[in-house]
Amino acid sequence: MTSKKAANYILLLSIHGLIRSHQLELGRDADTGGQTKYVVDLARALARQTAVGRVDLVTRLIDDPTVDGAYRQKFETLEKGAQIIRIQAGPEGYIKKEELWDYLDIFADNLLSWLRLQPRMPDIFHSHYADAGYVGLRLSLLTGIPLVHTGHSLGRDKLSRLLAMGLSGDVIEQRYHISRRINAEEDVLANAELVVTSTHNEIAEQYELYDYYQPDHMVVIPPGTDLEQFYPTETAVNFPFLDVLKPFLSDPTKPIILALSRPDERKNIVTLVQAYGESVELQALANLVIVAGNRDDIREMDEGGQAVLTEILLVIDFYDLYGRIAVPKHHRQEDVPEIYRLAANSKGVFVNPALTEPFGLTLLEAAACGLPLVATENGGPVDIIGSCRNGILVDPLDAPAIAQALLEILKNAGKWEKYSKQGLKNVRKLYSWDTHAKKYLEKIRPLLEYHPVFPKIPRVRxxxxxxxxxxxxxxxxxxxxxxxxxxxxxxxxxxxxxxxxxxxxxxxxxxxxxxxxxxxxxxxxxxxxxxxxxxxxxxxxxxxxxxxxxxxxxHWNPKAIRRIIAELPGLVLQTKSEQSRFKISFHYNSETAPSVEEIHALLRQEEQAVNVILSFGQYFDILPAxxxxxxxxxxxxxxxxxxxxxxxxxxxxxxxxxxxxxxxxxxxxxxxxxxxxxxxxxxxxxxxxxxxxxxxxxxxxxxxxx
CATH class of the missing domain: 3.40.50.1000 (HAD superfamily/HAD-like)
Structure with missing residues (x-):
C-alpha cells in the first residue's frame, strides 16, 4: 500500500466562479454552476484515495465586499489531504470569466512562484475549462509536468449555437472573447497528455470540431454524485421547503414536475412551461416547480437571467397557470437534496429540457433521490439514461413530446416505480465519486511514472x-x-x-x-x-x-513539419544560416500564403503540437511547443x-x-x-x-x- 507521505500530489485548476468548501452558491450566475461543484467533489474524492497524498484545488482569490469573505482566504481546507488555494490575478473584485483572459498570464506566474515554495511540485496538473487550460498549459510547457484537461463546455460548440441564435460574429467576439477561448482550447488539446470527458457525446460531436482531434487521448469518466447528500426517503417526512411552495400552489399534494437549473436561455425552461401550459391533462395531474437560481429583484439580475425569468412569467400569465406552477425566489444549496426528495415522495418527475447538456449532474442527483427522469436527447443525458434505464429522452424543441413523456411516467405507476428503482440502483453502481476517483487514478497512472526535474545549471560566473x-x-x-x-x-x-x-x-x-x-x-x-x-x-x-x-x-518532429509545409504557397525557407535544430524559418508572403491561423490549424490536424510565430509581417517561424x-x-x-x-x-x-x-x-x-x-x-x-x-x-x- 502506498504511504501518504510518498503518495501522489494532484493539482486541480478551476479559475472562474465562486469556489469555497461549504454552501456553494450554485446558480448565482453563469460562472457558478455545475463546474464549481464538480471540482470540489472531485478534490474530496481524490483525497480519500490511498494512492493520493495531496490535492490542491487552485482558483482565483477574490476580495470583494459584494461576495462572501471566504473567497479572500488564501487557503481553505476541504478535508484531510485536500485544500483550496487562491491565487491573486487582476482586479481584486469578482469578474466574469470572459473578462479574465487579460490576467491569466499573471495568474500562471503567481501560481508558479507559489509552487516553487512548496516542498515538492505536483505530479499532475488537471485544468478545468478553457481559462484554466490556458494556465495549466503554460505551467506544463515550462515544467514538463503532464497536463490533464476537462473542457466542461467547448468554445466551438458555443460559437455554433450563438450564431444559430442570430448573434453576429462581432457581437459574440466582443461579449465572449470566443476566438481567444477557442485558440486556448486548440493549444490545450494539442499538448495535453489526457482529456477527461463526461460522455461519449463530447468526444464524438464536440471535440471532433477541433483541429487537434485525437480520440485515443480522450477518456470518458462520468462524474460522481454525493450519495451521503442525495438519497431517497422511505417514509413520508416533513419537508420544510414545501412551505416555500405552498403560497404558489392551489393543491400542493399533487405530484411535482421539477426543473432545477440556472435561469439560462440554453436551459430551455420556457419551452417546458409552454409544454405544461399546452397540456390540460398535465396541469390536472401535477404541479410544475421551477427552481432557477436565486433572486431578490429580477430587474437587478444580469441580462440573460432577467430575460429568461421575465419570459417565464409572461408564459405563466399567457396560459393562466397560477396555482399550478411555483417559481420560488430563493433556495440554499443545502435545500437541494430535500427538494429532490420532496418531488420523489410526491411521485413526481425530474425534467431537464436543455438545448444541450454537457453532462447533467442534476440528473444523477435527482435519480439518487428516487426521481424518474425526462431529459434532452442532446449530450450527457443520453449516456446517463442509457446506463441507468430510468427515464425518457426527448427533443428539447418539441414541447408536445416533452408533455407526452411526462404524462407517460406520471400516469403509469408501474413505470414510475421501475424508473425510480433502476435509477437508485444504477447511480450507486456507476456514478459514485469513489468509482470516479478509482477510474481516474487508473487512467492517469502512466502519467505519474514520469517525474520531470529542472536540473540546476552550474553557475558559470x-x-x-x-x-x-x-x-x-x-x-x-x-x-x-x-x-x-x-x-x-x-x-x-x-x-x-x-x-x-x-x-x-x-x-x-x-x-x-x-x-x-x-x-x-x-x-x-x-x-x-x-x-x-x-x-x-x-x-x-x-x-x-x-x-x-x-x-x-x-515531441519535436522537424521532418514531418517540413513535409506538411512544403507545398504551401507564399512560404519560402530562409537561408541555412537562419535555420537551427529547433527552429524552422520561412519568408512569409501575406498576399499568397495562407493565414497564420490556417497554417497552425493544418499542423494541428497533422498532430504536430508546435508554436508558430509571425514577426515583422514577413518572418514565419515554427518552434517546439x-x-x-x-x-x-x-x-x-x-x-x-x-x-x-x-x-x-x-x-x-x-x-x-x-x-x-x-x-x-x-x-x-x-x-x-x-x-x-x-x-x-x-x-x-x-x-x-x-x-x-x-x-x-x-x-x-x-x-x-x-
Missing amino acids: GDLSYRNRAVFSDIDQSLLGSQDGLKAFTRYLVGNRKRVFFGIATGRRLDSALAILKKNGLPTPDVLITSLGTEISYAPQMTPDSAWARHIDY RASKGLALRYFAQQWNVPLERILVAGGSGADEDMMQGNTLAVVVANRHREELSGLYEPERIYFASQPYALGIIEGIDHYDF
Whole structure:
C-alpha cells in the first residue's frame, strides 16, 4: 500500500466562479454552476484515495465586499489531504470569466512562484475549462509536468449555437472573447497528455470540431454524485421547503414536475412551461416547480437571467397557470437534496429540457433521490439514461413530446416505480465519486511514472549571484536604430553591472546576435536567449544550456513539419544560416500564403503540437511547443532566482508578446511593427514608449524607476 507521505500530489485548476468548501452558491450566475461543484467533489474524492497524498484545488482569490469573505482566504481546507488555494490575478473584485483572459498570464506566474515554495511540485496538473487550460498549459510547457484537461463546455460548440441564435460574429467576439477561448482550447488539446470527458457525446460531436482531434487521448469518466447528500426517503417526512411552495400552489399534494437549473436561455425552461401550459391533462395531474437560481429583484439580475425569468412569467400569465406552477425566489444549496426528495415522495418527475447538456449532474442527483427522469436527447443525458434505464429522452424543441413523456411516467405507476428503482440502483453502481476517483487514478497512472526535474545549471560566473534584477531586450527594431539611445542604454548597463543582468531575447542565432551587438559597441550580455527561445547561452564562454535543449525536444518532429509545409504557397525557407535544430524559418508572403491561423490549424490536424510565430509581417517561424522567448525567460528566472517582477523586457513585434505577458515589466518601443502588440493590456506592467529603439527602453526604465 502506498504511504501518504510518498503518495501522489494532484493539482486541480478551476479559475472562474465562486469556489469555497461549504454552501456553494450554485446558480448565482453563469460562472457558478455545475463546474464549481464538480471540482470540489472531485478534490474530496481524490483525497480519500490511498494512492493520493495531496490535492490542491487552485482558483482565483477574490476580495470583494459584494461576495462572501471566504473567497479572500488564501487557503481553505476541504478535508484531510485536500485544500483550496487562491491565487491573486487582476482586479481584486469578482469578474466574469470572459473578462479574465487579460490576467491569466499573471495568474500562471503567481501560481508558479507559489509552487516553487512548496516542498515538492505536483505530479499532475488537471485544468478545468478553457481559462484554466490556458494556465495549466503554460505551467506544463515550462515544467514538463503532464497536463490533464476537462473542457466542461467547448468554445466551438458555443460559437455554433450563438450564431444559430442570430448573434453576429462581432457581437459574440466582443461579449465572449470566443476566438481567444477557442485558440486556448486548440493549444490545450494539442499538448495535453489526457482529456477527461463526461460522455461519449463530447468526444464524438464536440471535440471532433477541433483541429487537434485525437480520440485515443480522450477518456470518458462520468462524474460522481454525493450519495451521503442525495438519497431517497422511505417514509413520508416533513419537508420544510414545501412551505416555500405552498403560497404558489392551489393543491400542493399533487405530484411535482421539477426543473432545477440556472435561469439560462440554453436551459430551455420556457419551452417546458409552454409544454405544461399546452397540456390540460398535465396541469390536472401535477404541479410544475421551477427552481432557477436565486433572486431578490429580477430587474437587478444580469441580462440573460432577467430575460429568461421575465419570459417565464409572461408564459405563466399567457396560459393562466397560477396555482399550478411555483417559481420560488430563493433556495440554499443545502435545500437541494430535500427538494429532490420532496418531488420523489410526491411521485413526481425530474425534467431537464436543455438545448444541450454537457453532462447533467442534476440528473444523477435527482435519480439518487428516487426521481424518474425526462431529459434532452442532446449530450450527457443520453449516456446517463442509457446506463441507468430510468427515464425518457426527448427533443428539447418539441414541447408536445416533452408533455407526452411526462404524462407517460406520471400516469403509469408501474413505470414510475421501475424508473425510480433502476435509477437508485444504477447511480450507486456507476456514478459514485469513489468509482470516479478509482477510474481516474487508473487512467492517469502512466502519467505519474514520469517525474520531470529542472536540473540546476552550474553557475558559470560567480559575480552573477549578486544580481537581483534583469533587463532583456530584442535586438532588431527594439534595441538597435538610435546611436543616442545605444549610448544611454550602455551607460545604464555599466552603471548597474553589479546588480542587473543584461539579457538578449532574439530571433537571431547566437553567432549573428553576438556579431551585431559587438558591431554596435554594446557590452556582452550575461545571458542570450536566441533563435526565438530555442537556445539559451551564458557568458563569458557562451555556455549552452543543455537542460533547456533536452526539455524543448519533447515531441519535436522537424521532418514531418517540413513535409506538411512544403507545398504551401507564399512560404519560402530562409537561408541555412537562419535555420537551427529547433527552429524552422520561412519568408512569409501575406498576399499568397495562407493565414497564420490556417497554417497552425493544418499542423494541428497533422498532430504536430508546435508554436508558430509571425514577426515583422514577413518572418514565419515554427518552434517546439515548449519553446518561446517567454518560456525561456521564465526558465532563466527560475534557475537564477530572479523574480519576474524584477525583469524588464523590451520588444516591438509579435515575437515578443509572450515574454511581455504576466509579471514581467514590459516596454513596447515605438516602431512600425508595434501594432502586432496592440492587443496587450495591463496598465501596471505594459508600457508603450513614445520613443523608438533603445531610447524607448530608457524611457521604460525611467517609467518603472528600474
